[in-house]
Amino acid sequence: MHDIRAIRENPEAFDRGLARRGLDPLSSQILSLDADRRARIAQAETAQAEQNKASKEVGAAKGRGDEAEFERLRALVARKKADIAQLQAEAAQMDERLTRMLMEIPNLPLDQVPDGKDEDDNVELKRWGNPRSFDFEPVEHFQIAGVQPGMDFKTAAKLSGSRFVLLKGGVARVHRALAQFMLDLHVSKHELEETWTPVLVLEDMMRGTGQLPKFGEDSYQTREGWWLIPTAEVTLTNTVHGDLVEQATLPRRMVAHSQCFRSEAGSAGRDTTGMLRQHQFEKVEMVSITDAQGGVAEHARMTACAEAVLEALDLPYRTIALCTGDMGFGARITHDLEVWLPGQNAYREISSVSYCGDFQARRMNARYRPGGGGKPEFVHTLNGSGLAVGRALIAVLENGQQADGSVILPAALHPYLAGATVLGADGRLI
Structure with missing residues (x-):
């Protein structure tokens, strides 16, 4: 299985290794999926922070007797909870796809391995x-x-x-x-x-x-x-x-x-x-x-x-x-x-x-x-x-x-x- 960090750091070297194996470049496809996965994770973390903040404000609104604000915040908490679940599910699916992709790509040859087709x-x-x-x-x-x-x-x-x-x-x-x-x-x-x-x-x-x-x-x-x-x-x-x-x-x-x-x-x-x-x-x-x-x-x-x-x-x-x-x-x-x-x-x-x-x-x-x-x-x-x-x-x-x-x-x-x-x-x- 390949190291995603190594591919991020040097995608050209990864593709050169694949080319020596007779394979098409894959780094852009891998990194695009990786970027989408990381974006979902970041969005889920942001939504989690917003949910946590709103959850704290719910109690304060109730204590003030501000029913309108209380209901708005409760609805916001529910929306953020649903958003988090959706984003986490999408990130998990992308992670599974990325892991499978990295597991199905052959290892890269050492420099001393002779080049050839068969x-x-x-x-x-x-x-x-x-x-x-x-x-x-x-x-x-x-x-x-x-x-x-x-x-x-x-x-x-x-x-x-x-x-x-x-x-x-x-x-x-x-x-x-x-x-x-x-x-x-x-x-x-x-x-x-x-x-x-x-x-x-x-x-x-x-x-x-x-x-x-x-x-x-x-x-x-x-x-x-x-x-x-x-x-x-x-x-x-x-x-x-x-x-x-x-x-x-x-x-x-x-x-x-x-x-x-x-x-x-x-x-x-x-x-x-x-x-x-x-x-x-x-x-x-x-x-x-x-x-x-x-x-x-x-x-x-x-x-x-x-x-x-x-x-x-x-x-x-x-x-x-x-x-x-x-x-x-x-x-x-x-x-x-x-x-x-x-x-x-x-x-x-x-x-x-x-x-x-x-x-x-x-x-x-x-x-x-x-x-x-x-x-x-x-x-x-x-x-x-x-x-x-x-x-x-x-x-x-x-x-x-x-x-x-x-x-x-x-x-x-x-x-x-x-x-x-x-x-x-x-x-x-x-």
Whole structure:
């Protein structure tokens, strides 16, 4: 959510930021509504003062026995009361419109974000690892012989419909091992606090991180009113919802492994085979809560944490700076990590690490008290996948596939699989 005071102080800078996002200028529209709202508030305050004055004079007129003045003042008090109610109602309606407008405008990019219209204008920052040379034609994960017994789309469709999967046997164990490995790495090496959160949240929590009101169709809501989280970013970030924390407690670095749920409303026809894009999936999510000064450095740190997972799994990847036209709604800067998938002969996103500034904090009313004194300030928030577990499974299977249909598994997972090093062509761990 944007700061109306910042827009009042520098509307040109606000519009320049929107232009970099490919949006038309909005400051004049916002400030016009803001001026009308403030005028109604001022008029209501003036009417309230006039009502208060007239109310005091009513008693004096009655005491003097001046019936005409008494009746005039009584009528004036009644009119002012009605005027106040009308003005306050209009101001409240305008405030609601203004708040909704400010909540539906995307965050403004940092200066260092590359300009561009779409993913073709993203900038590669780093490339790690060399894609493996195969002496056979590599296939996609769901086509590998050793994977097929443990990746059952037909039964999942019977249970839940399309875009679900039932994992079994060795494949299920590798999937679970990946999540455990990621958590252990982030906790022991990266000093993140392991957290377990609900997957059902109140509407205010979805609003706090920007999923609502603009992107409600991308998520699922229960009949009782709870929302299923599309990512643990929602729960981890909202741990400071409505709070005033001490600056000395920042940064707060958290990590959670959770089920995630997305309707994929805007992805019709994309990645319909395999488990690359599912309605239900698992992620290990990182969230940091910082002060106003620490956000950019924390973004670099969080990107490195996600990269470390891929490097430990020996998976080739590249790090991409998203351009202004490809960034998510709440981000000021985003780095995507794309892992190499030989079955597709392409790099595909496996993590997105974003710095949001105080954009989410304003929605959550989450502040910190500066250590040196002064007025409370809004916290700054960051989030990033560390990693998407299902996509990591795809990458491990495709990069480790062998000509006989087996899969050689990364050394980092061996301790989590009771020493097994291979997913056999029959789907069993060896």
